[in-house]
Amino acid sequence: MNSKRSLWQKLQAYKLHNNVYVVMMLAVSVLGSILIYVSPMRHNRFVPELALACATSLLASIFSLISDIYVKYKNQENDKLLEGIHEFGINDLHFNKLQLLEHLLKTCDREVWVSGYRLILTSKISPSLSQAIKQGAVLKILISPPWMDGFQLVYGENDRVIDNYCKVFSAIAKACREAGRPVEQVCEVRFTRKPLFSDTYKVDLHIVTGPYMHNRDEDDQRITANDFFTYNLIKKSRLYHLVENEYMTLWEEADSVLTWEDYAKVSEQIRIQDLREKEKIELMKEASQPMGSVRERSVKVG
Structure with missing residues (x-):
C-alpha cells in the first residue's frame, strides 16, 4: 500500500472533498457577483449594490467553510485507518447491512445482484426489492441451495430455508405482475454447487x-453466519472489480436455473400442503433445470 498520498486523496478519505466542491461553487458565484458589480449599469444602481452584498456574504461563507475543512483535516490528518480503508477500495464501513441495502434500494432503477445460501436477509428486504422492480430494475440472484454440495458443506442438512426462498421469489413475481413486466425478463435465479x-x-x-463468521446460534445451537461488518465499495477500486468478477465467475459457472413457470406450481403446493423441509427441497429442486439445457435451448432459438 502506497504511503505517499496526495492532498486530494486524503480529502476524499476524510470525506471532505464535497466541502471543497462547495467552496469552488461559492468562489465562482463570488466572481460572477463581482463581474456584475463592475459592469456598466449606471441607470440601475440596485443590481450592482445587490451583487456586492452577495459577494461579501459568499466570501464570509467561503472563509467559514475553509476554516471548517482545515480544522477537520488537521483532526484527522494522522488517522491512518481512514486513509487505509479508502485506498484499499472501501468507501465506508457499516454495521447494519439491512438498513444500508434498504436505503440504496429506494432509488435503485437499474440492477440488483444478490448471492447467498439461506436468503434470510434477502427475505427481509423483499419489499424493497419489489419496489426496485417497479422502478425498472432487473435482478440476478445466485444461490448455493440445500440440495447441492456447497450448502451442505457449510450448514449441513437441518436448516429450514425454502420458506425464505418462496418469500423472495413470490414477492418478485408479484411485483412483476403489478409492474406489467414478464418475470422471466426481470429476474434470473441461478443455483451453484x-x-x-x-x-x-x-x-x-x-x-x-x-466478511462473516460462522457461529452457533443461541436458540437451537445450529451453525449460522454472523456479519462482522459490512463495507460499501468504491466503484473504480481494484477491490470493487475483484468482488464483481468473483460474482460473475460463479454466476457464469452456475449449475442450474430456476424456471418461473414450474416455480408457480411448486409454490402453490408448498402453500396449501403441510410439507416437511425435505419435501419442500425436492419440490424446489424440480422447479430448476440444468444450465446446459438452457444454453442449448438459447442456441437453437438463436
Whole structure:
C-alpha cells in the first residue's frame, strides 16, 4: 500500500472533498457577483449594490467553510485507518447491512445482484426489492441451495430455508405482475454447487459485501453466519472489480436455473400442503433445470 498520498486523496478519505466542491461553487458565484458589480449599469444602481452584498456574504461563507475543512483535516490528518480503508477500495464501513441495502434500494432503477445460501436477509428486504422492480430494475440472484454440495458443506442438512426462498421469489413475481413486466425478463435465479464466501449485493453501482463468521446460534445451537461488518465499495477500486468478477465467475459457472413457470406450481403446493423441509427441497429442486439445457435451448432459438 502506497504511503505517499496526495492532498486530494486524503480529502476524499476524510470525506471532505464535497466541502471543497462547495467552496469552488461559492468562489465562482463570488466572481460572477463581482463581474456584475463592475459592469456598466449606471441607470440601475440596485443590481450592482445587490451583487456586492452577495459577494461579501459568499466570501464570509467561503472563509467559514475553509476554516471548517482545515480544522477537520488537521483532526484527522494522522488517522491512518481512514486513509487505509479508502485506498484499499472501501468507501465506508457499516454495521447494519439491512438498513444500508434498504436505503440504496429506494432509488435503485437499474440492477440488483444478490448471492447467498439461506436468503434470510434477502427475505427481509423483499419489499424493497419489489419496489426496485417497479422502478425498472432487473435482478440476478445466485444461490448455493440445500440440495447441492456447497450448502451442505457449510450448514449441513437441518436448516429450514425454502420458506425464505418462496418469500423472495413470490414477492418478485408479484411485483412483476403489478409492474406489467414478464418475470422471466426481470429476474434470473441461478443455483451453484460451489460454496459462497460472503453474501454479496450489488445495487446499481454500489457493491455491498463483507466478511462473516460462522457461529452457533443461541436458540437451537445450529451453525449460522454472523456479519462482522459490512463495507460499501468504491466503484473504480481494484477491490470493487475483484468482488464483481468473483460474482460473475460463479454466476457464469452456475449449475442450474430456476424456471418461473414450474416455480408457480411448486409454490402453490408448498402453500396449501403441510410439507416437511425435505419435501419442500425436492419440490424446489424440480422447479430448476440444468444450465446446459438452457444454453442449448438459447442456441437453437438463436
